[in-house]
Amino acid sequence: xxxDITLGQFFPGNSxxxxxxxxxxxxxxxxxxxxxxxxxxxLAFFSLFLAVLTLVLASQISFKVILKGxxxxxxxxxxxxxxxxxxxxxxxEPLISFYIIKIYKEGIIRAFFMAFRVILLIIGTxxxxxxxxxxxxxxxxxxxxxxxxxxxxVPVHVFAMMMTxxxxxxxxxxxxxxxxxxAQKSRGADFSSGSLIKRAKALIPLLIPLFVSSFKxxxxxxxAMECRCYRGDxxxxxxxxxxxxxKDFLWFAFGILFISLMIALRIIPQHISGSISEELFNxxxxxx
Amino acid sequence: MNKLEIRNVSFIYGKGTPFERRALDDVSVSFESxxxxxxxxxxxxGKSTLVNxxxxxYKPHGGEVLLDGVSIWDKPSEIxxxxxxxxxxxxxxxxxxxxETVRGDIGFAPxxxxxxxxxxxxxxxxxxxxxxxTDEMLDKSPFELSGGQKRRVAxxxxxxxxxxxLVLDEPAAGLDPRGRREILGGLSxxxxxxxxxxxxxxxxxxxxxxxxxNVVVMSDSKIYKAGTVDxxxxxxxxxxxxxLDVPVISKIAARLKADGFNLDGKLYTVEGVKDAIIKxxxxxxx
Numbered sequence: 001x002x003x004d005i006t007l008g009q010f011f012p013g014n015s016x017x018x019x020x021x022x023x024x025x026x027x028x029x030x031x032x033x034x035x036x037x038x039x040x041x042x043l044a045f046f047s048l049f050l051a052v053l054t055l056v057l058a059s060q061i062s063f064k065v066i067l068k069g070x071x072x073x074x075x076x077x078x079x080x081x082x083x084x085x086x087x088x089x090x091x092x093e094p095l096i097s098f099y100i101i102k103i104y105k106e107g108i109i110r111a112f113f114m115a116f117r118v119i120l121l122i123i124g125t126x127x128x129x130x131x132x133x134x135x136x137x138x139x140x141x142x143x144x145x146x147x148x149x150x151x152x153x154v155p156v157h158v159f160a161m162m163m164t165x166x167x168x169x170x171x172x173x174x175x176x177x178x179x180x181x182x183a184q185k186s187r188g189a190d191f192s193s194g195s196l197i198k199r200a201k202a203l204i205p206l207l208i209p210l211f212v213s214s215f216k217x218x219x220x221x222x223x224a225m226e227c228r229c230y231r232g233d234x235x236x237x238x239x240x241x242x243x244x245x246x247k248d249f250l251w252f253a254f255g256i257l258f259i260s261l262m263i264a265l266r267i268i269p270q271h272i273s274g275s276i277s278e279e280l281f282n283x284x285x286x287x288x
Numbered sequence: 289m290n291k292l293e294i295r296n297v298s299f300i301y302g303k304g305t306p307f308e309r310r311a312l313d314d315v316s317v318s319f320e321s322x323x324x325x326x327x328x329x330x331x332x333x334g335k336s337t338l339v340n341x342x343x344x345x346y347k348p349h350g351g352e353v354l355l356d357g358v359s360i361w362d363k364p365s366e367i368x369x370x371x372x373x374x375x376x377x378x379x380x381x382x383x384x385x386x387x388e389t390v391r392g393d394i395g396f397a398p399x400x401x402x403x404x405x406x407x408x409x410x411x412x413x414x415x416x417x418x419x420x421x422t423d424e425m426l427d428k429s430p431f432e433l434s435g436g437q438k439r440r441v442a443x444x445x446x447x448x449x450x451x452x453x454l455v456l457d458e459p460a461a462g463l464d465p466r467g468r469r470e471i472l473g474g475l476s477x478x479x480x481x482x483x484x485x486x487x488x489x490x491x492x493x494x495x496x497x498x499x500x501x502n503v504v505v506m507s508d509s510k511i512y513k514a515g516t517v518d519x520x521x522x523x524x525x526x527x528x529x530x531x532l533d534v535p536v537i538s539k540i541a542a543r544l545k546a547d548g549f550n551l552d553g554k555l556y557t558v559e560g561v562k563d564a565i566i567k568x569x570x571x572x573x574x
């Protein structure tokens with residue numbers, strides 16, 4: 001079923017991560033993304049891994065759910081890893097040489113770390129943000145963080161509202177798609193076999209009703225909002241005001257510490273981190 | 289003969305996720321051909337899930353769905369053939385219309401079946417007749433029609449497959465009384481003429497009492513009770529115990545009985561109660 005997709009879905013809960021201010025989580029996510037791209041040595045990856053593990057444990061989200069979130073990108077990962085393995089030219093003798101195909105140690109290292117980096121990136125950001133933050137508080141956080149831009153005339157509130165609505169309607173659209181697909185399947189429509197052109201044609205009975213109902217729904221929503229006197233952020237007050245708590249500052253401190261660590265690992269002279277990398281690689285692949 | 293039967297069927301939504309929810313729990317029931325069977329139950333009692341299992345949109349996690357004694361999942365690659373034999377009209381089917389003309393939309397399923405153009409137009413004409421769609425409407429765009437007309441086009445789209453079993457999930461929801469009567473009346477006429485099995489999901493006890501021969505009551509993912517309309521509606525207390533209503537006319541009859549009027553007969557349709565009162569008064573009718 002389509003509704004099995006979990007990427008970008010909120011899991012209500014009561015964990016320390018759930019309770020953080022959305023702004024804290026947003027800023028930590030940015031820091032985390034920077035950290036992921038700073039990492040270039042095994043030691044740095046190891047610390048990243050520990051950080052992600054801590055986040056996952058703190059969020060109390062089951063590993064099963066997290067693994068399911070990675071599933072959709074598994075083929076992309078394998079594909080890029082293969083490209084990295086075959087296309088990277090290293091110094092020294094290739095490990096395998098077969099006509100034009102030459103596989104170097106560096107290629108394997110690079111492919112491995114690339115895949116690792118993407119997986120950590122996805123787990124980290126989804127645990128920090130999408131799994132543990134409700135779409136509403138997420139957009140509240142974005143709006144609050146971007147509010148300085150209002151001074152130069154950027155309609156921050158409108159963007160935030162648009163995002164809230166878009167996020168809110170993703171599950172509805174998935175449900176709707178499934179419903180229409182089932183209705184057309186009941187009339188003998190076939191979405192999963194035949195040539196590419198046949199399959200593209202088979203989508204027409206799905207897409208037209210989907211568009212029609214989406215436009216209708218958007219229209220109804222706009223009318224409902226106007227009936228409740230919605231007029232953007234003019235004089236609009238908030239039911240729940242965001243406020244930083246002591247635990248937010250604690251997590252900020254963690255974040256800053258972690259980023260400093262990653263920067264430090266990055267500037268450590270290459271030959272040191274390089275030799276650690278070599279040793280760890282040999283340990284991982286050849287000793288076992 | 290029992291055409292469609294389900295045996296010990298279980299179904300779980302979101303199996304293996306934190307959102308796991310059991311929708312059907314060891315359900316067994318059979319539907320007689322040539323009869324209209326009503327399916328009633330609360331929202332979330334498993335009615336719609338059951339309906340989606342009947343034509344193989346969902347695959348049961350346990351048990352079997354049998355059509356003419358053969359499991360519909362015997363040959364999974366031929367499940368679309370089952371879907372032509374068990375026609376399913378979903379809730380609010382007007383949202384599935386897509387073709388440029390009503391004619392094309394009704395002909396969508398027969399075209400998928402691979403019929404010839406002449407057969408298709410024959411079937412479209414026949415389905416249109418039973419659902420009260422005029423020739424003039426056939427050449428319009430389905431998006432120009434009113435809600436009730438769209439609903440009829442959607443039902444005609446399933447009738448055009450000439451299914452052996454027809455399943456309708458709330459076919460009259462959101463229609464005015466006249467629209468309800470026309471659609472349900474047309475369908476019961478169709479059952480009488482073609483002898484197919486009709487399964488009707490509805491919240492309206494009045495419709496159930498009026499149109500159905502048999503009734504299956506679902507509650508809490510299980511079959512609560514199944515039997516003829518007489519059997520089901522004569523025990524109003526039992527239905528009320530699981531939070532379902534009985535037809536208004538049954539309530540009136542029950543009050544009359546409580547006040548000492550000894551009524552007897554089919555006390556769940558207006559006609560039945562009328563006859564019972566006349567009989568009680570000892571009159572001849574006029």
